[in-house]
């Protein structure tokens with residue numbers, strides 16, 4: 001131990017190569033992967049790149065002895081359901097791991113029910129268990145604002161909030177917390193919980209997807225499952241999106257995923273009923289426009 | 305008298321960073337780590353009180369150091385140790401155990417000799433601290 005310490009001292013760093021660090025850490029790969037695998041989300045991608053550069057430079061400065069305080073990394077992701085918050089959190093965990101800000105890089109996803117107990121004395125151990133599991137990685141609290149219920153004075157959520165705040169402050173090197181949820185509810189939550197507001201350094205907003213982006217997402221999803229659209233079925237999908245987007249409970253990319261899952265069901269049915277004799281891969285991977293047009297959405301109904 | 309027992313008994317007390325690294329070694333080996341405390345330092349006192357459950361599913365040692373500090377808040381004047389259990393042989397076997405907290409003042413042990421039949425001597429040791437009842441030994 002002592003020898004190691006001396007060796008480190010002897011090798012005082014006087015120069016760093018940012019480009020080399022960028023490549024070596026694998027951050028470049030993650031950012032490229034993020035760009036490729038996620039459609040749209042321009043502002044989110046820009047923010048993540050900026051954050052990554054900031055953290056990379058911070059690490060470099062630390063190596064040169066220019067900083068000693070570890071930066072606050074807790075974040076908030078706000079946006080409607082299905083805009084990619086959970087997906088990006090997973091990438092963020094990996095990014096922070098590659099940059100050396102968390103030791104393990106795993107993501108623990110929870111909601112109020114995982115943190116808050118049912119009776120007195122139940123909440124603290126529950127919250128602590130979750131926090132311990134997340135140490136070394138990232139804790140993602142979905143719909144974080146449900147922790148705070150001002151209408152009930154004795155709500156156990158308050159206890160969870162206090163423990164969270166304490167650990168977010170005292171164990172900054174041990175875990176990163178990401179709070180997620182609808183934009184307006186998050187704003188209100190931060191307004192009434194200054195403790196959280198002051199501990200969160202990065203606010204990232206997830207915009208709704210445009211019609212074209214949703215269609216592109218549909219194509220990416222279909223391709224990733226080894227299916228394909230033809231011209232007609234792509235047109236049907238585009239029309240589906242147009243109608244579905246205006247319906248209640250529309251959840252961006254998640255609604256697209258659900259629509260595709262149902263189209264695959266109908267496709268399987270159709271393929272099975274129509275096949276006689278041997279069939280090839282292309283027959284089994286084509287999504288026809290009937291597979292989509294049979295959706296209730298086209299006859300005035302609502303898809304979940 | 306400084307009580308020593310367990311895996312690193314010949315080393316000076318660990319810092320929290322060193323505890324973290326040892327615990328990480330245990331976790332990376334798939335061992336369950338637990339925290340125990342006592343105010344009875346007799347070497348034959350093998351069963352100490354458990355602080356919470358053994359930890360099976362925390363990938364990072366910070367979780368154990370966190371609990372250790374919680375335990376210190378309550379039993380900071382007691383002996384606290386960390387134990388790692390390995391269940392791979394088919395039963396829980398202790399792989400490693402080391403003291404991570406001790407009372408500020410350790411009065412040591414009284415050695416008594418009892419002469420028995422044939423001028424033989426029986427020895428026994430008693431911690432001076434156990435004169436007092438459990439719970440009021442180290443303040």
Ligand SMILES: Nc1ncnc2c1ncn2[C@@H]1O[C@H](COP(=O)(O)OP(=O)(O)O)[C@@H](O)[C@H]1O
Nearest residue numbers: 038039081082083084085086087217253254257
């Ligand atoms: N930009 C995107 N490109 C491709 N797929 C996406 C994109 N955004 C979200 N998805 C997919 O949509 C689904 C819902 O995303 P998720 O991250 O769970 O959203 P949120 O957490 O905001 O509700 C997931 O299956 C995800 O893979």
Ligand SMILES: [Mg+2]
Nearest residue numbers: 082085086142
């Ligand atoms: Mg989500």
